[in-house]
Amino acid sequence: MTADATRVRERRLRAQGLALPTDRTPTEAVRRLAAVQSQEPGHAFWSLALRSHATTEAEVRAAYDAGEFLRTHVLRPTWHFAAAEDVRWLLATTAARVQQANGSMLRKRGLGTAELDRGARVLADALAGGDVLARPEVVTVLADAGLPCEQLDVVLLVMHAELEQVVVSGPMRGATHTYALLDDRVPRGPADGPDPVRLLRRYLAGHGPASVRDVARWSSLTLTTVRTAIAELRDELVTVEVAGETYHSLPPGPDVGDLPPVLLLPLFDELPLGYRDLAFPPAPGHPHPPDVDLRSGSVFAGDANVGTWRREVRGRAVEVALALAPGVPDDVRALAHGEAVRLARFLDRDLDLR
Template sequence: MDPARVLAQRLATQRLSSAPAPKAVDVVRLLTCVQSQERDHAFFSLAMRSRKDTYAAVQRELDSGAFLRTHILRPTWHFVAAEDLRWILELTSPRVLSGMAGRHRQLGLDEPRRLDQGLELLAELLQDRTFRTRPELNDEFTCRRSTIQPGQELGHLLAVAELRGLVCSGPMKGVHHSYALVDEVVPPTPSRTREEALVELVRRYVAGHGPTSVKDFTRWSSLTVADTKQALAEIGGELEQVEVEDIPHWFDPTQVRRRSPAAPAAYLFPTYDEVVLSYPQVNFPSLPDHPYADHTDPFWAWVVLESVNVGLWKRTVRPDVVEVEVRLAPGVTQDGRTQVRRAAQRLAHFLGRDLSYLEYEGTPHLWGGDLGHPARRPRRADR
């Protein structure tokens, strides 16, 4: 399959260029888990794919408990539908927690008695649907003279509690994320064997992200290549296999959707959007004169026009206006620039603010400077 066709099909499968899903939770179910450490940007990712196209509408669904924000799949936050929480945690959390063991030893969270006492206090503070934010929990742990200190220790304790299925998100309190006890806000769901859960997770991922490769899935799920291939073999003829640049890819033929006549030509994708982040092998190509195509930056994300990465964008949200700055490659046509501005206007509508649009060329000042994102710098030989 030609890469251009792959990219077009993914945009349609993920409801970006096809008819939008009715609700934000329908998008979460389609994608199964949606990376959301930048919550407000992740809200926009859901809004771009659904008829709930404002921040307030997406937040109402989160606050209702239809979908949750919690640590799952990897040691970072994701949105997940309430009914999918327990079985995905049971399948994937053992590998995630194992990968965090070294850091927990540094923090003293590998001491069972200390960890258990921290988890017991956390459960006590949240019982009876007493939703608390991280700052509120910091204060309570300090007042109770817990051995778990505010800051990194409490942060990692909360992540362990989420990965074990003890806590998840509650409704937002102002701009703050709150925590709730899973057993108080998530109804019981049928248990699955490990094999059933593995097959279901692979099937769901391919349905929402296809065409996609084994490497795409293992990066997303933290599971092994062997597990993935086993599940694909069991699913068998339900999925269609194609070669993309000599790499096997799979998609669900029942999920192939038509491009809508109303589909936008340009998108301002958040840095961690699923259609950008999920595909390390076959992704949107960059124009040769792209302002900065070699490294990613947490504050500058991709501008995609007609399935090509044509520049970078960032936003600054003020009380009545959102300032959107874009850096476009010189080769973008005037019509293309108009389409990018329309994409910025969709962001302003989502936030319920007026738009201040700034368009420039050239490389912006990036976090980490010319070396790029610190996490992606070459390691010195003596380290």
């Protein structure tokens, strides 16, 4: 069947759990999306608040500290949140591809199999007995073992240990992230093996409709692997065509709840980053120059990306800088301001709106 781009984007908003109201917990929001990009954890916590009933960062962090969802390198070579029960099979499905993507950087740094495996063993020994280590402590442990300890070396050594299912995130110490043994946080189970079909089903449940290229980019799987998985799921899928491209999804449920009129989507949110095709179009005069990384969030209204926003926590205040396209109507601007107020409350800070 055919569909228009607007309808596809609306279905994506609903699949991602952004329709209101929602009674999901933050962990259920993570589970719905299968994995949530989280190299900027504070921004990712806000992503989960937009998709759950959480009203404060403390609520989201409590679930994270309890190990209901964890942070590790999986999928693309960056951090993601994943529900505890999903971490092992996701790693089993994608780790080899992420390792392959890291190959050239590992060679440049002179990190071979011997160094990577020794780093994982050293970390496993240091974390034995339920200990957790913050990043500076990890650096000390690796240095004491005679391993390279420049910043990028440490990133690659720890990432290898994560991909090998040795270490994973531990509970936070104030604002500091820690590492723990994965075996201490998630017991091994019978359904922890590689499963591209399971990954496809979970991605489409929380992101569809999506193209083959969307799935491959998000998951790090090859186009061939994705197409094979789609063929196995063919009888379960709904497909639509837009401008000659095919988009796949699981059968949608009833359209329950209203779509939010304005969203302040944070840096690396799953909605703008989860797709290669049919992105939300920028409004005329959009303030983000093409091909320039402003490290900013996106302001979505209706079927368009209407601006950018950035935040800076300064003591008891959070400074929010909004930059909206010139044609954005006053009522949408007021709603965007209201979302900035909501963000400040989430962070338990006073708002300094720019």
